Amino acid sequence: MYAFEIETPSTVQDAVAALKSEGAQALGGGHTLIPTLKSRLAAPEKLVALSGIDEIKGVRMGDDSRLCIGGGTTHATVAAEAAGHYPGLARLASLIGDPAVRNRGTIGGSLANNDPSACYPAGTLASGATIVTNAREIAADDFFQGMFTTALDEGEIITEVKFPIPEKSFYAKMLQPASRFPLTAVFVAKFADGVRVAVTGASESGVFRWAEAEAALSSDFSKAAVDALSAPPADGMIGDIHGTPEYRAHLVKVMTGRAVENAA
Amino acid sequence: MPDGGIGAPTKRREDLRFLTGKGRYTDDINLRGQSYCVFVRSQVAHGRIVSIDTSKAAAMPGVIQVFTGDDFAEVGSIPCGWQIHDRKGEPMLEPAHPVLARGKVRYVGDAYAAVVAETEAQARDAAEAVEAEIEELPAVIDMVKAVSDKSNLVHDEIGSNLCYDWGFVEENREATAKAIDEAYHVTTLELVNNRLIPNAMEPRVAVGDYDETNDHSTLHTTSQNPHVIRLLMGAFVLGIPEHKLRVVAPDVGGGFGSKIFHYAEEAFVTFAAKQIKRPVKWTSTRSEAFMTDAHGRDHVTKIELALDNEGHFLALRTNTYANMGAYLSTFSTSVPTYLHGTLMAGNYKTPHIYVNVKAVFTNTVPVDAYRGAGRPEATFQLERVIDKAAREMGIDPIEIRRRNFIQPDEFPYQTPVAVSYDTGNYQATMDKLIEIADLDGFEERRAASAARGKLRGLGVNCYIEACGIAPSNLVGQLGARAGLYESATVRVNATGGLVVMTGSHSHGQGHETAFPQVIASMIGIDPSMVEIVHGDTANTPMGMGTYGSRSLAVGGSAMVKATEKIIAKAKKIAAHILEASDQDIELKDGMFTVKGTDKSKAWGDITLAAYVPHNYPLESLEPGLEETAFYDPSNFTYPAGAYACEVEVDPETGQVEIASFAAADDFGNIINPLIVSGQVHGGIGQGIGQALLEQAVYDDNGQLLSGSYMDYAMPRASDVPSYVVDHSCQTPCTHNPLGVKGCGEAGAIGSPPAVVNAVIDALHRGGHTHVSHINMPLSPSRVWAAMQKS
Numbered sequence A: 001m002y003a004f005e006i007e008t009p010s011t012v013q014d015a016v017a018a019l020k021s022e023g024a025q026a027l028g029g030g031h032t033l034i035p036t037l038k039s040r041l042a043a044p045e046k047l048v049a050l051s052g053i054d055e056i057k058g059v060r061m062g063d064d065s066r067l068c069i070g071g072g073t074t075h076a077t078v079a080a081e082a083a084g085h086y087p088g089l090a091r092l093a094s095l096i097g098d099p100a101v102r103n104r105g106t107i108g109g110s111l112a113n114n115d116p117s118a119c120y121p122a123g124t125l126a127s128g129a130t131i132v133t134n135a136r137e138i139a140a141d142d143f144f145q146g147m148f149t150t151a152l153d154e155g156e157i158i159t160e161v162k163f164p165i166p167e168k169s170f171y172a173k174m175l176q177p178a179s180r181f182p183l184t185a186v187f188v189a190k191f192a193d194g195v196r197v198a199v200t201g202a203s204e205s206g207v208f209r210w211a212e213a214e215a216a217l218s219s220d221f222s223k224a225a226v227d228a229l230s231a232p233p234a235d236g237m238i239g240d241i242h243g244t245p246e247y248r249a250h251l252v253k254v255m256t257g258r259a260v261e262n263a264a
Numbered sequence B: 001m002p003d004g005g006i007g008a009p010t011k012r013r014e015d016l017r018f019l020t021g022k023g024r025y026t027d028d029i030n031l032r033g034q035s036y037c038v039f040v041r042s043q044v045a046h047g048r049i050v051s052i053d054t055s056k057a058a059a060m061p062g063v064i065q066v067f068t069g070d071d072f073a074e075v076g077s078i079p080c081g082w083q084i085h086d087r088k089g090e091p092m093l094e095p096a097h098p099v100l101a102r103g104k105v106r107y108v109g110d111a112y113a114a115v116v117a118e119t120e121a122q123a124r125d126a127a128e129a130v131e132a133e134i135e136e137l138p139a140v141i142d143m144v145k146a147v148s149d150k151s152n153l154v155h156d157e158i159g160s161n162l163c164y165d166w167g168f169v170e171e172n173r174e175a176t177a178k179a180i181d182e183a184y185h186v187t188t189l190e191l192v193n194n195r196l197i198p199n200a201m202e203p204r205v206a207v208g209d210y211d212e213t214n215d216h217s218t219l220h221t222t223s224q225n226p227h228v229i230r231l232l233m234g235a236f237v238l239g240i241p242e243h244k245l246r247v248v249a250p251d252v253g254g255g256f257g258s259k260i261f262h263y264a265e266e267a268f269v270t271f272a273a274k275q276i277k278r279p280v281k282w283t284s285t286r287s288e289a290f291m292t293d294a295h296g297r298d299h300v301t302k303i304e305l306a307l308d309n310e311g312h313f314l315a316l317r318t319n320t321y322a323n324m325g326a327y328l329s330t331f332s333t334s335v336p337t338y339l340h341g342t343l344m345a346g347n348y349k350t351p352h353i354y355v356n357v358k359a360v361f362t363n364t365v366p367v368d369a370y371r372g373a374g375r376p377e378a379t380f381q382l383e384r385v386i387d388k389a390a391r392e393m394g395i396d397p398i399e400i401r402r403r404n405f406i407q408p409d410e411f412p413y414q415t416p417v418a419v420s421y422d423t424g425n426y427q428a429t430m431d432k433l434i435e436i437a438d439l440d441g442f443e444e445r446r447a448a449s450a451a452r453g454k455l456r457g458l459g460v461n462c463y464i465e466a467c468g469i470a471p472s473n474l475v476g477q478l479g480a481r482a483g484l485y486e487s488a489t490v491r492v493n494a495t496g497g498l499v500v501m502t503g504s505h506s507h508g509q510g511h512e513t514a515f516p517q518v519i520a521s522m523i524g525i526d527p528s529m530v531e532i533v534h535g536d537t538a539n540t541p542m543g544m545g546t547y548g549s550r551s552l553a554v555g556g557s558a559m560v561k562a563t564e565k566i567i568a569k570a571k572k573i574a575a576h577i578l579e580a581s582d583q584d585i586e587l588k589d590g591m592f593t594v595k596g597t598d599k600s601k602a603w604g605d606i607t608l609a610a611y612v613p614h615n616y617p618l619e620s621l622e623p624g625l626e627e628t629a630f631y632d633p634s635n636f637t638y639p640a641g642a643y644a645c646e647v648e649v650d651p652e653t654g655q656v657e658i659a660s661f662a663a664a665d666d667f668g669n670i671i672n673p674l675i676v677s678g679q680v681h682g683g684i685g686q687g688i689g690q691a692l693l694e695q696a697v698y699d700d701n702g703q704l705l706s707g708s709y710m711d712y713a714m715p716r717a718s719d720v721p722s723y724v725v726d727h728s729c730q731t732p733c734t735h736n737p738l739g740v741k742g743c744g745e746a747g748a749i750g751s752p753p754a755v756v757n758a759v760i761d762a763l764h765r766g767g768h769t770h771v772s773h774i775n776m777p778l779s780p781s782r783v784w785a786a787m788q789k790s
């Protein structure tokens, strides 16, 4: 780790101001950023800790029946408090990492980081959620722009994420054996007007929607409908020591089938 | 008989301090005036050092001194402890292993400079300021290619990447070939024994100290064998005589072999402390541990088993490429040879066996002993090829093994690979296994799995290992550069308590609990009256340390011998006081009694008399009660057993789950069954890790792809089942006083083939009959890929 300064604002306004200084970076739960700092792979001059900002924490039902989760809300809180409203999403949160990770890591940090194998991007994209920042609202379909890349501007803070609640949903996660991040995971959300299927862990371009599955499931929400599809092309899928592109492409189909089977 | 003696399942007394955070590990040692060291490590696998500029680093705040290889020009090479002679009788190629790389860097992590500074952060900052020009060379990674490639050498000065080409037993070569050529059936299997990273919970640490007033050096280090480190580092590297060098290995948080070896960092801190006349501390980061701890296994093997038409084994031939990494680590050369070739007979009567091993230098971190060391590699290939042979010949895998077992009345059994097994009963452990694993119920469990869409498979195998390492005269003939005896000093205090100073080292084995149980039984006192001192060359007799499941069999035997001397002397004292002949004195339940009388004295009366010799035969007996014994075993010990694993394979994803695991082991006599079970559990956990999860991967450029827990998969609690273990089959070792064989490595040796056999069985039962082998780890991706081919 290199030396850095730290600020601990208690309002979004102060945090935004603090982030304006040269070399400043937001710190959420730190479960991505701190390991990066420890191995000296990043050298921010100043960290602006978001953990003291109460206005970006918590889970509540919005007036428009969307589930609103503060950008600084931990995975553990979502797992516990979203369960009654949006069980599929709560389950996703409950499957992230281990208790230490869930008690510190935040939804805002996860989305801002947009790791190609992270869980939240799948839930967010499949839900057609809206990412709210200190400056604007961004639709999930516009937010994720490839591995570790998002629509966020420098110093922009995710303050809230608004999730439309599907009739049925499920998150099927195949574990990468070492990190226990998804090797490939699929979030399926069935809405009255159609089905959305988002895949994480598989593609070199990060989270994506599997259009063929969405079309098939929108007319017939059954595992048989998935079985009838061929797996997406292996081209562009991640290949590493844990799985070939072909295997990941295959898993997309298997996990989609399982998500549909278990959707509730 | 007091409670808690031999055979008692006593809880480990040392766990109280380990579990309450009161352990004292090397990193807990902080000396006055201590400085901190950070190594500058190569980021390329192979490169020529053109220049190293330390001037910027030296000028950084807090920097005391920056060292490079040139500072070690007068210092010796890190030695290899075992010289192998090749098939032609020529000695192995043995390149220099400098403390800091000179001329070339040879693996990612090879240190070519080191910064010593006031704080660790300052040292780390300055280490980044060391400027080196390193001309990158192509990396030597593929062992098979490396052997014939003379144009790209890891060590230019030795002219080859082949360390040795070893034949064992060379005289068996022809006869084995003939038997294979003429056999009714030959089963061939090519396999990889995957490279593993040890991952001890405590990373390595070394603190060097130097006392100018008496020219005395001290090294505190995470070691399994402080005396060995003192000998190797003192005599071969730094030229410090033993009386001027103390090595302390306090509580050590796991080793699994990786802390046997003498590492360059130990020599560095000891040397640097003397140079700067201040203590120097190095604490490995976890990333450094991945890169620089000696790795394990890494064999590429082709094995052939010849059988007659009834499945009797006729001959066995195995050809292995064994990765040495970039330098020869302390015991690296012995692992694929004498710890591997000697075990190829397994539990079976195979008349002809020939083993060929080519040890190869590559641009990877050195490879050396890791829990089991050579024996897992032997067991895996043998038990896999037997399983394949059984399938090819349509013989039940248990039956084919039984047909070839060495029978209980055939011991001692001389194998064709040098070793002679003293005792065993392989039918008994197999019978026990069938019972405890409930193999009769398998079909029902398989059907239940199938109903849930899972393919269930059963894998069974045997293992034998050579432990209690080792007769010094024998290993001397085989090239060991050390003896492998063990020592103990037993000191009885005036009030009757005992302290055992042992050359064995405990880093998770539970010696502090088990050793006192032995003495408690011998004297008839409570084990709480005995304490163990270990880990410090200043207060323990010269010992060879702990590895190869040798502590109880060899170290414990030394302790028994010393305690026998104590008892003999104590009887003389008792005889004097009780006015009887010492021949007539009996010691039982802590009481010395004159045979056939009610005249007796308590243990404490006699120990007091030894130190307050008022009524004492001073003319014929020295006062005091302290004895030392060295014990050199006359043979290896041969623990053996039979293991069964059931797995469930998800046919859609290839995910393997261990459904059950049972182990029937014969460890001879058992001192503490609770500790033994724990050792077996841990060993099986590591074996399951190897079979399903763990894998050190270097890419073609020699970059370590599995350099953190994000990519190196360690087994977790959820990956392992509740084990069923049994050690009631006991054929006591015939040549050590305790009749014990050793249990520390069995689990890691015996379990990988059981897991793989089970997965192959599951796939066959699921109709994937084309799959004859999958290389470890059997990750979902690999299992799925195997199922796709047809």
Ligand SMILES: Cc1cc2nc3c(=O)[nH]c(=O)nc-3n(C[C@H](O)[C@H](O)[C@H](O)COP(=O)(O)OP(=O)(O)OC[C@H]3O[C@@H](n4cnc5c(N)ncnc54)[C@H](O)[C@@H]3O)c2cc1C
Residues within 6 Å of the ligand: A025, A026, A027, A028, A029, A030, A031, A032, A033, A034, A050, A071, A072, A095, A096, A097, A098, A101, A104, A105, A106, A107, A108, A109, A110, A112, A113, A115, A117, A118, A119, A120, A156, A157, A158, A159, A179, A180, A181, A182
């Ligand atoms: C052992 C382990 C296992 C894990 N397993 C999983 C898993 O299974 N699935 C999974 O999805 N993740 C997993 N993670 C990652 C974990 O969920 C992280 O917590 C998460 O990715 C990042 O969230 P954070 O709050 O910790 O962010 P930080 O690490 O603090 O920050 C990450 C990045 O986001 C930025 N940032 C943080 N908060 C905000 C905000 N509100 N607005 C804008 N930018 C912000 C930071 O500047 C930084 O660039 C694991 C992590 C660990 C250590």
